[in-house]
Amino acid sequence: xxxxxxxxxxxxxxxxxxxxxxxxxxxxxxxxxxxxxxxxxxxxxxxxxxxxxxxxxxxxxxxxxxxxxxxxxxxxxxxxxxxxxxxxxxxxxxxxxxxxxxxxxxxxxxxxxxxxxxxxxxxxxxxxxxxxxxxxxxxxxxxxxxxxxxxxxxxxxxxxxxxxxxxxxxxxxxxxxxxxxxxxxxxxxxxxxxxxxxxxxxxxxxxxxxxxxxxxxxxxxxxxxxxxxxxxxxxxxxxxxxxxxxxxxxxxxxxxxxxxxxxxxxxxxxxxxxxxxxxxxxxxxxxxxxxxxxxxxxxxxxxxxxxxxxxxxxxxxxxxxxxxxxxxxxxxxxxxxxxxxxxxxxxxxxxxxxxxxxxxxx
Numbered sequence: 364x365x366x367x368x369x370x371x372x373x374x375x376x377x378x379x380x381x382x383x384x385x386x387x388x389x390x391x392x393x394x395x396x397x398x399x400x401x402x403x404x405x406x407x408x409x410x411x412x413x414x415x416x417x418x419x420x421x422x423x424x425x426x427x428x429x430x431x432x433x434x435x436x437x438x439x440x441x442x443x444x445x446x447x448x449x450x451x452x453x454x455x456x457x458x459x460x461x462x463x464x465x466x467x468x469x470x471x472x473x474x475x476x477x478x479x480x481x482x483x484x485x486x487x488x489x490x491x492x493x494x495x496x497x498x499x500x501x502x503x504x505x506x507x508x509x510x511x512x513x514x515x516x517x518x519x520x521x522x523x524x525x526x527x528x529x530x531x532x533x534x535x536x537x538x539x540x541x542x543x544x545x546x547x548x549x550x551x552x553x554x555x556x557x558x559x560x561x562x563x564x565x566x567x568x569x570x571x572x573x574x575x576x577x578x579x580x581x582x583x584x585x586x587x588x589x590x591x592x593x594x595x596x597x598x599x600x601x602x603x604x605x606x607x608x609x610x611x612x613x614x615x616x617x618x619x620x621x622x623x624x625x626x627x628x629x630x631x632x633x634x635x636x637x638x639x640x641x642x643x644x645x646x647x648x649x650x651x652x653x654x655x656x657x658x659x660x661x662x663x664x665x666x667x668x669x670x671x672x673x674x675x676x677x678x679x680x681x682x683x684x685x686x687x688x689x690x691x692x693x694x695x696x697x698x699x700x701x702x703x704x705x706x707x708x709x710x711x712x713x714x715x716x717x718x719x720x721x722x723x724x725x
Contacts, residue, residue, distance in 0.1 A: 367612075367641035367699035373402045373512075377607050380501065382515045384632075385614035386624040390645040392420055393710050394614055394703070395516035396447075397719040400424075402512050403438055403445040404717075410446045410500060410509075413516040414493060421447070423710050431455070438713065446510070455492045456482045489518045498600035610640040615693060617647050617686030626692050642700045644690050649704040650679040 372378065381402075383395040392413050399411035410433045413420065421429045424436045429449035436445040460478075461469040472478045482488060497515055504510045603609055611632055615625035625642065632639045694700055703719060710716055 365699040367643065367701040369398060369401065369641070369701070370405065372610060372612075372640055373398065373405055373407065375610075378512060378610055379504070380497065380513050380515065380603065380609040382517055382604075382609070382611045383614055384517045384611055384628060386621050389614050389616040389621050390703075391614045392516045393716070393719065394612075394643060394645060395514050396420055396424065396710075397716045398612075399445055399447070399512075399514040400436075400438070400441075400713060400716045402514065403436075403441040403443040406442040407512045408444050408510045409512045409514060410448065410504075411514040411516065412448055412450060412493075412496065412500065414450045414452070414489065414518045420710070421449075423712050423716055425713060436713075450493060450496055452489050452492050453482050455496050456488065459492065459495045493518055494597060494600055498596045498603075501600065501603060605636050605638070607638065610638050612640060613642045613698075615642065615644055615690070617644050617690045619689050622689050622692055626696060629693075629696050629698060639698055642693050642696075642698050644686075644693060644700065644702045646705045647686055647690075647702050648679050648682045650683045 372381070381398065383391045383398070385391050395411055395413060399409045402409045413429065418428060421427065424445075424447055426434060426436065426447065429447055431448060431451040431454050433446035433448045436447050438445055457469075457473060460472060464472070493515070497513065500510070500513050504513065613625050613629050613632070615621045622644075629639055629642065690702075706715060706719060710719060
C-alpha cells in the first residue's frame with residue numbers, strides 16, 4: 364500500500380482547503396496543527412481553524428489563547444505564515460444570522476429562546492456553522508489573498524459522519540413541512556392541509572401558551588429566511604469541497620472502534636465524491652523493531668533492571684501487534700496511509716508539533 368506523504372499534499376499548488384476528519388479522541392486537533400505548521404514551513408500562507416477549546420494547543424503555538432478571529436502564530440523557521448483561530452459556535456452563528464437579516468430581525472431572533480436553544484444545543488449546529496465559517500474564510504482568502512491554505516480541524520463528535528450529516532439536519536428543521544403546517548406558516552404545496560393545520564395550530568397554542576407559541580412561529584419564520592442565505596453559501600462551499608482545491612485526511616487511532624469509524628468515513632467520502640487524499644493512524648505505540656530471538660538472547664545475559672526493560676519492550680511489542688491487527692482494515696481501502704507514534708510527553712510547543720510532522724514523514 365502506498366504511504367501517505369504529507370509534504371506532497373501540502374506543496375500541491377492547487378490545494379486550498381485541507382480537512383482533518385475523524386471521531387473524537389484520535390488527535391485530530393494536534394494533527395491539524397502539525398500539518399498547518401509544516402505547510403507554513405514550506406512557504407504556504409496558512410490559517411488553521413479548530414473547534415477544540417483545548418488551551419494547551421494554543422500554548423503549543425506560542426499563544427495565550429485562541430480567539431474567534433485568526434491570530435498570527437510566531438514561527439522562526441517558516442518561509443510562509445501561520446494564523447490560528449478557534450471557532451466560537453454561538454458567535455459564528457450570530458454572525459451568519461446577521462449577514463442574512465436586517466439588524467432588527469437579527470437582534471429579535473437572537474433574543475428568541477428557540478434560537479438560543481438551537482445555537483447552543485441542536486445536533487448539527489456546530490457542523491453547519493463550521494461549514495459556513497469555512498466558506499467565509501475561503502471567500503476572504505480568494506478576495507484579499509490573505510491565505511492560500513485553510514486547514515480545518517473538524518468538530519469533535521461521537522460519530523465521524525456527523526460533520527457530513529449535521530448541516531442537513533439544520534436545513535431539514537427549517538423546511539420541515541409538518542412543523543410549518545402545525546405553526547400555521549406559509550405552506551406552498553401543503554396548503555391543502557389547511558383544515559388539519561388549524562386544529563394543530565390551536566392544539567400547539569394551547570400546549571405551549573400564547574407567548575411561547577408566538578416565539579416559535581417568529582423563530583421559524585426568520586430562521587427560514589436566514590437558512591435560505593446559508594444554503595446559497597453552502598452550495599458554493601460544497602462545490603469547492605468536491606474540487607481538486609480541497610482534500611480530506613481521515614484520522615484514526617489504532618483501536619477497533621475508531622478504525623471502524625474511519626473506514627466508514629472513508630467510504631462515505633468516496634461515495635459523496637469528496638477528495639480523500641490520505642489516512643493517518645495516530646497514537647501508535649512507539650517500539651524499536653527487535654526480533655523475538657534477539658530478545659530471548661538478551662534475556663539470558665540481563666540483570667534484574669535490564670530484564671524489566673526487556674519486559675517493558677515485550678509489552679510494547681504486544682500492544683503494537685494488536686494495533687497493527689486493529690488498523691489492518693484501513694490498509695485495505697485503497698488510500699495512502701501514514702502512522703504516527705504516540706508522543707510520550709504530549710505536544711507542548713512548536714518544536715513538538717514539528718516533531719509530530721517528522722513522524723508523519725517516516
